[in-house]
Structures are given as C-alpha cells and as structure tokens.
Amino acid sequence: MRFAALIALFAIAIADELCSVDDLRQKLYALEDELWRNVSDPMWRQSDLGGDVELTKAFVALDELIQAVPRSRRPPLNSWIWTNAIEKMQIIDGHYKYFAEFARTQSRPGAVPAPVREWMDLTEAVLMDPKSSVTNSMKKLGELMSHGEAVTYRLVMLQEGGTDVCTLQMSPHQLIYDIYNTIALAEIKGYAIMQFSWMLLKLYGKGNFSQEASLTRERYGQRTTQAANVVRGVLSSASRDLYRCDPIQHEEGKTYDQVTRLLQGYIENEVDMNPQGTCQENCGYYTLTQRYGCYDDQLCTQQKTCGGRIINCQYIDSDMWVCPSGDSKRRYDWVTYENGRTLGQKGECTSGGHSTKVDSWWRWLFWHCSYCMCLCDDATDSDRYFSLWDATSDVNNNKVVTGLRLIKHGRVFHLQVYESTLKERGLIEGGDWVPVQKFDPLDPQFKDGVDYHTLTYENRAIDLDDLDSPSGHVLTGVRFRMLGAHLHFEIRSTPFNYTTGRLSPEKSQWISNDNTEGSARPRVKLELKNPDIPTRSSVPLAVDSEHDQYVEFTNSDLEADAAQSTVPFIDVQPVLPAGAGALASGAGVLHRGARGSGGFVALRLRTYPHARHVRAEPPADLPRGPDPADGPDFEPTVN
Numbered sequence: 001m002r003f004a005a006l007i008a009l010f011a012i013a014i015a016d017e018l019c020s021v022d023d024l025r026q027k028l029y030a031l032e033d034e035l036w037r038n039v040s041d042p043m044w045r046q047s048d049l050g051g052d053v054e055l056t057k058a059f060v061a062l063d064e065l066i067q068a069v070p071r072s073r074r075p076p077l078n079s080w081i082w083t084n085a086i087e088k089m090q091i092i093d094g095h096y097k098y099f100a101e102f103a104r105t106q107s108r109p110g111a112v113p114a115p116v117r118e119w120m121d122l123t124e125a126v127l128m129d130p131k132s133s134v135t136n137s138m139k140k141l142g143e144l145m146s147h148g149e150a151v152t153y154r155l156v157m158l159q160e161g162g163t164d165v166c167t168l169q170m171s172p173h174q175l176i177y178d179i180y181n182t183i184a185l186a187e188i189k190g191y192a193i194m195q196f197s198w199m200l201l202k203l204y205g206k207g208n209f210s211q212e213a214s215l216t217r218e219r220y221g222q223r224t225t226q227a228a229n230v231v232r233g234v235l236s237s238a239s240r241d242l243y244r245c246d247p248i249q250h251e252e253g254k255t256y257d258q259v260t261r262l263l264q265g266y267i268e269n270e271v272d273m274n275p276q277g278t279c280q281e282n283c284g285y286y287t288l289t290q291r292y293g294c295y296d297d298q299l300c301t302q303q304k305t306c307g308g309r310i311i312n313c314q315y316i317d318s319d320m321w322v323c324p325s326g327d328s329k330r331r332y333d334w335v336t337y338e339n340g341r342t343l344g345q346k347g348e349c350t351s352g353g354h355s356t357k358v359d360s361w362w363r364w365l366f367w368h369c370s371y372c373m374c375l376c377d378d379a380t381d382s383d384r385y386f387s388l389w390d391a392t393s394d395v396n397n398n399k400v401v402t403g404l405r406l407i408k409h410g411r412v413f414h415l416q417v418y419e420s421t422l423k424e425r426g427l428i429e430g431g432d433w434v435p436v437q438k439f440d441p442l443d444p445q446f447k448d449g450v451d452y453h454t455l456t457y458e459n460r461a462i463d464l465d466d467l468d469s470p471s472g473h474v475l476t477g478v479r480f481r482m483l484g485a486h487l488h489f490e491i492r493s494t495p496f497n498y499t500t501g502r503l504s505p506e507k508s509q510w511i512s513n514d515n516t517e518g519s520a521r522p523r524v525k526l527e528l529k530n531p532d533i534p535t536r537s538s539v540p541l542a543v544d545s546e547h548d549q550y551v552e553f554t555n556s557d558l559e560a561d562a563a564q565s566t567v568p569f570i571d572v573q574p575v576l577p578a579g580a581g582a583l584a585s586g587a588g589v590l591h592r593g594a595r596g597s598g599g600f601v602a603l604r605l606r607t608y609p610h611a612r613h614v615r616a617e618p619p620a621d622l623p624r625g626p627d628p629a630d631g632p633d634f635e636p637t638v639n
C-alpha cells in the first residue's frame, strides 16, 4: 500500500516534466479509466447523465487536447519503414477525423441523436474492418516500429552533415524528436478511438468487451513504453548541432561577407620603405616598416598607397606585369613575373585598367632597388570591426533565442538573434529577428575594445568554441567579448520551468570557454594551408574545427590570389532551424574549410535536449477498470 503511494508520487513528479504528447497520453489514460468506470456502472448508464452523449462529450474534450498539440513536420525520410508507417498513420488519421467530426456533431446542444446503427457502423469500421481498421493499422504500425524504430533513427543520425540536415536545417536530434511526436500522436488517436468504440459497444449492450479493452491497453502500454525507451536512448546520443553547409551559389552580402584589406599583398620598392631612400638592403630586411616616399614617379604614383604598416616583404623577381583590379577590395587581379611565376588568377586585364610593366632598377651598379611583395595593414577603407554588444532575446517577455546569424553593417560585423516566445513543455511560438543596433566605429563616442574590436596584424584571432547551457536552461543571448587578444564568443543561458514555460530572467548567466593559448592545456590554432578564397573551392567545405581552437584572419594565398583577400570569409547564412526557429540550449563559432581554402567562419546552434521529457509508462498505480468497491463487473484480464 505504502509502496504504491510512493510510486504514485514518483509518477506525478515525472509527469510534471513530460513533453506534450507524453503528457497527453497520461491524460488519456486517466480519462479512459474514469470512463470505463462510468460505462461499467449500471447506475451511470441509466442516469440522465449517462449514455452516448456523455461519452461523445468526453471525446470532444479529449479532441481539443489532441488538437492543441502542435503538429510536427513530417520528416521526408526515404526509407521503406517510414513510408509504410506513414501509410498506416494516414489510415488511423482518416478514421480519427471522421470519428471526431461525428462526435462533435452529436455533442452539439439540440443535435438530433444519430441512430444506434450509425454508431455501430462507425465502431465496426474502427475495430473490425479486416483490411483498413484502426485495430489492424495500430498493430501493423506497432510491428513496423518495434522492428524499425531503431533503424529509422539510426538512418537519421547517419544523415548528419548530409543533404537532409543541410537542406532541412534541422539537427538529427530535432528530426528524431519530430518522428517520435508524429508517431506517438497517431498512436494516441488510434488508441483513443479504439477505446471509445469498445465503450460504445458496451454501452449499447453488445457485449462485455472488458477483456478486449484491457488487451488493447496492455499492448498499447507496452508498445509506447518501449518506443519511448528507444527514443530516449537515441535522443541522448543524437547530435543537436545545426549549422549551414555550402549554398548552391555563393553570393556576397547574402550567403557570405568578407573582412577586407586586413593584410593585403602590396608591391613596394625598397627605396620608398626607409627614411633615407636607399637601396642598401634586400626585401627580406623589411619585416615591419612603412612608406616614406615616392621615388621618381614609378609604380608608387599609379597605385593607392599603403597608409599603414608594411609587413613581411619578400623578393620574388626583378621585373613584372601588374594588373590593377577594378574590385575596390583588391589592389591587383594578378601579378606575373618575368621568370614566369604568376600570383593570382591570370586573365585578360580589363576590370581596373591595363596591366603595367614594373621594373626594378640598379643604382650605381651596386645597389638593386627591388620591387618587393609585402603585406599592407591599413585600417582606412578596411572592413575589420566586430561589435562587442550583447545580442539577446527579450527575456522579460519570455522570449528565447531560436536562431542566429552573423551580419555585416557598414564596416562592422554583428551577431543577430532570432527570438520566439517560450510556451509550456518546450514549445515555442512565432519568431522574428531582433534588430541589430548599427553604429559607426569611427564615431568617437564608441570605443575600441568596449563597443567594438578592430582586427590588426597582432589582434586577429577568433576563438572557435562550442558552448552549451546547464540542464534546465535555454539560450537567450550571444555576444563577442575580448579575451586577451582574441575575439571570444559567449552565450547567455536562462533557467526555465519546462511545464509552464516560464523563464527566470534574473537567474541568467553568461557562459564561455575562457581557455587561452598560454594555459596549461592551451587553445589550439587551426592552421589554414595555402588558403585561396573559399568561394573558389571545388570541394564542399565541411566543418574542420573543434571546440577549444582558434583561427587567425589572414591574407589569402600568394600564389592563388596574390594575397589580395582576407580569409576566412564570414558565412552570413541564417542558422534558423527549419526556417522557423527551434528551442536551443547552446551555440558556437566554427570553421568550415578544406586544404587550399580559407574557408568560412560560421555560427552553430545547439537545439534543446528533449530526451529526459520522453516517457510513456502507463500509470502503474491506477487500478485497471473500476475499484472493487464499485462493483465486480470489470476486471483486468491478462492475456
């Protein structure tokens, strides 16, 4: 007795945190118990309250609960099991709709009661039809999923990073949770109309049916408990990551954006890189200098001067052809040396004027005034700023972050969040992008290091981290902050009550991985090998970074691109689950790339872990059928 009470208490504690379908199933069990007790009670049947109208009213009330559960998207899986399962679910759904419509008509005040014959036809179709009954479909669906559930879910997990996760934009975890919800809801409908049918038959004195009903319940209880157990296990190991893959077509400003002119290939003659105007050193001597003059109307008058620092010069060859670029982000389209070496992609030189012959020269036969290939770090005309402002959802109005993106306004990159209202049992409603607060970093009221970060030769690392909230928390914000010289990513996480959906904004906290290069287990640098610009990649760019790494913005490869671009590029595609947002618990910054490509810096979203809310045990404490005190007329039957 005391043990049973304890179990009941435990069951209630769990029931509090159940997801919508599992909560609905518990409500259905409770209603079913009560109705069987009523239907089996001769007093109730004869009273004014009793009878089919009461039963239909109860069913209509249940239908409202069923309709309140949001429909999951039906995952477009290409598997034999899934196609068959959908077929069975459609049969069940057809019966259910018809039944619900009939019940609704019957329960309307003043409705003309349908003849008993009509009710009987309905229940017969549900229970007995040899080919298309609900009984039959439930059995087939049960068999199919008992054998195929694990297979189906494994299939979903294998598709991680594959086309489905890329195009559907759902994490495998989300897909599996949706499949579970789709099946569970179909089974709830099927089970409900089967039980109502038995009840109606009993009500009309067509037999006892307690054995049939309890067998149905037993099978259903076993099947759903097993399914929930399988799904809980699969969900705990399924990836919750969501990020964007390569778009079909790269489009600047739409799918990607660039940091520009951070370190850029720049040709300068030695004579102009020292204050004395001499040519007594070689290119390699100039590791960090600036431009001091423009000797004798040479190339220096024809190109835009590097107004910042000139870094890491090297000598390649004495004479060259230089093709100036028409693209304002680049200086040159290509450079070809007389020894045959070409930097960049040589083509006709039309975009920015004709190619120019540039020759080094000798001074008094001793000194070679060489043209060097250097890097220019010049902040004027350079898009190299990152906003350090918080991007958060309106927690005071119970909004959570359900999508993310990076976006460039003017010369500044911002984080932007998509917010939705959190409802009960992990559901979200609506959604919109929270407007970004734009600003001009050159306006003196905004401070470097406080409002924004300026990338420079020394400070150009961005941390690649994958962050998640503690259990019972959801994502409500993201931001960049400076950690040493690194641009560092953080998430805001807020606790919430799963059952009610209420956030506790005052308990929000910022979370980050504060590891640095200098620690005992230092952050690892992701090296970019011969990085050409990523939009030219011939292979798909997959995630190649891990948690606790960092990458430095740098010049593109000298051979491939004449070092004219800044890589990685920034992926600005929204990370918005299924185009509508999803409850999330974490986020991160990652790199997608490949050998020979600078790749993209991109965001990742981590969807909410649903596993612990999935449970389907039938209430063990409730007696099957009426209490012995209510009369001996209904008893559970085991097989």
Ligand SMILES: *[C@@H]1O[C@H](CO)[C@@H](O)[C@H](O)[C@H]1NC(C)=O
Pocket (backbone or CB within 6 Å): 034, 035, 038, 044, 049, 054, 058
């Ligand atoms: C079952 O019968 C009792 C007593 O007549 C009634 O109060 C209750 O509403 C009935 N339950 C349902 C679900 O109709």
Ligand SMILES: *[C@@H]1O[C@H](CO)[C@@H](O)[C@H](O)[C@H]1NC(C)=O
Pocket (backbone or CB within 6 Å): 497, 498, 499, 500
């Ligand atoms: C969630 O809210 C419900 C209703 O207010 C409350 O009964 C329950 O204890 C809360 N759960 C937690 C874990 O605080």
Ligand SMILES: *[C@@H]1O[C@H](CO)[C@@H](O)[C@H](O)[C@H]1NC(C)=O
Pocket (backbone or CB within 6 Å): 208, 209, 210, 211, 632, 633, 634, 635, 637
């Ligand atoms: C219904 O069947 C159960 C089990 O077979 C039995 O115990 C009960 O007495 C039956 N009730 C009626 C009214 O026949």
